[in-house]
Amino acid sequence: MRIIGRRLVAGAIAAAAAVAVGGIATSAYAATGCRVTYTVTSQWPGGFGANVAVTNLGDPISGWRLTWSFAAGQQVTQLWNGSVSQAGTQVTVVNAAWNGNLATGAGTAIGFNGSWNNASNPAPTDFALNGTPCTGSVTPSGSPSAPQSPTPSWTPSPTPTPSGTPSPPTSPTPSTPPGGTEPTIVPDPSWTCNMPTGIVSPTRGRLVLRVTGQLGAVREVGTTPYGQRRLLDVTGGSFVGDRLSGSVLTGGLDLELTLTNGSLEVEQINVLRASDGTLIYLRSCGVAPAGDAPVRIVPDFEAPNSSPYAWLNTGTFVGTRVVDTTTNTLVLTIYDVAGVSPTEPRIQLTDPAGLPHQSWNCATGSGTRGASVFTASVTLGSTLAVGASKRGTRTIIPITGGTLSGRVTGSILAGGADYQLSGSTTTLDARYTLATSDGELILVRNCGQFGRLVPTFETRAAGPYAFLNANTWLSSDPGFAPGGVSITFYERR
Known part of the structure; x- marks a missing residue:
């Protein structure tokens, strides 16, 4: 399931609420019992965010x-x-592949975003683990007890009740969730x-930015040599954080690759304009x-060295990327994880054997030009200047369309850019x-000096x-x- 949360608003951060709820278990064959802590984090x-921590007090499960x-x-x-389903008011969460075993006294936690009616957001009072109400007590093995009515004992989160229609502030203060319990994800070496030693749980850090992108077209390129490729166009949006806010410019690209083993690799480029x-x-x-959501991301920022946002250039960030194609939105929730080290449990990702790996860096090659393949006449938007940043001077020239002629005919889709970087060179x-005249899509990356x-x-x-x-091509320099x-x-010869 890939569904999104909503933008944070300042002053709407709710305090934690510890909840112990339920009744008494009845099994005669195993000691059962559990304890739940429900925390509204924002x-x-x-909308709202919450964490649910559950501890197994009975025999191992x-x-x-x-x-x-x-x-x-x-x-x-x-x-x-975990995996969630909801029927009316009833919510059911099933363990993920890595957190299904709970020894006696062991616990796990889930986190979620939810929607509410802005009038009342009471904490649930009837948590049950494998059918056993979570009271914080244990029914011993071999000593069945008659079912008893749950006796809730809990303190609800203090949640603000909006009066009228609140206006999002320019620079809200997002919440800092308690220490995350999600696993460290260790990417394939390719x-x-x-972060070759592992991408840590984002919620172990401090929430600094939430980016909500509006999606245009969602295009299926098909099965390429690397896997199943999907292209998502970002046509605008907004972002809000504790130290900056602003808009997402049109033309962003999200390149999603689903490998044959079901795991995902994502690359995304966006341009943000601060307020x-x-x-x-x-x-x-x-x-x-495979089967996990949201995607764990490592954002990399380039902000002007002379700007109030230069701290983005030296930070260590991890976040999540969630796509909702029903509302055509994409949300990046970004945390500062400086000083956070990878911990157990770990999930090691391994690309399928025998398939080529997609590349993060520009391709290189030498040779001489042979026969021409096709010519692209590219229309461009106004130049955007990030300015001098950590890697040099970044200049962005948006691509707005164009045409193709030669062995490939068709058009160039709006979106993307030439992300030029100037320094000594x-x-x-x-x-x-590219959208060919017979309906195929071709992704292009043209790099180099x-x-x-x-x-x-x-x-x-x-x-x-x-x-x-095949990586056997050369390109002319751009001409007028x-x-x-x-x-x-x-x-290329």
Whole structure:
């Protein structure tokens, strides 16, 4: 399930509420018992976040099911560390693959985002683990007890009741969730996201930024040499955090790859405009085990060194990426995890054997130009200048469309850009998508210094343009064309 939460609003941070609820277990064959702590970590108009910590007080169990009901119509919209279903007010959460075994005295925790009616958000009072009400007491093995009515003993979270329609502030203070219990995810060595020893649980850090992107088209490229490729266009949005807020510019790209073993690898590029007009380049790398959601991401920021946001250049960040195609939104929730070390449990991701790995870096190659393959006439938007940052001076030239001629005909889709980086030399890094006249999609990345551009293409492995998937091409430098530039791609000898 990939569903999103909502934007935080300042002043709507609820205090923790410890909840011990339930009745007494009745099994004559095993000691049963459990304890639950329910914590509202944040709340905003229409939405809230919560953690549920459960401790097994009885005999060891292998595989668990936690249930509860909401009293005021709340709905779970996103959950991690388990699988969730909801029928009316009744919520059922089943363990994830890695946290199903609970020894006596052991615990686990889940977190979720939910929706509420802005009038009342009471804590649940009827938690049960594998059918046993969670009272904080134990029914001993061999001594069955008659069922008793639950006797709740809990203190609800103090939750703000909005009066009128609140207005989101410019710079709210997000909540800091308690120490996360999600596993450390260790990426495959081919796609480390610059955290080869493991991407820690984001909620072990401090929440600093929530980015809500509006999606345009969601396009299925098909099965490429790397796996199943999906392309999501970001057409705008907003972000809000404890030290900055602003808008998401149109033209962002989210490249999602589902490997044949079900795990995910994600690359995403967005441009943020802070409320004072400062531009920030954001490139994120992400991974997720098969069947897991949300995607664990490692965001990388480039902000102007002279701006109030230069602290983004040196921070250590981890977050989550959640896509909701029903509302066409994409949410990045980003935490500062400086000083947080990987811990157990760990999930090691391994790419399928025998398949090529997608590359994070630009392709390189040498040779001479052979026959031309096709020419792209690219239309461009106004240049955006991030300015001098940690890697050099970043300049972004949005791609707004264009046409193709030669062995490949069709159009260039709006979205993406040339993300140029200047220092002692200038390196071009253009990302965009081709739509052929016969309905195929081709992802393009054209990188390198002037005179040494090496393009790579990714398209359907069984499609008519599969020959482009081979890394055997060269590119001309961009030349002037009406509304933008013209680029010709060549065979490499």
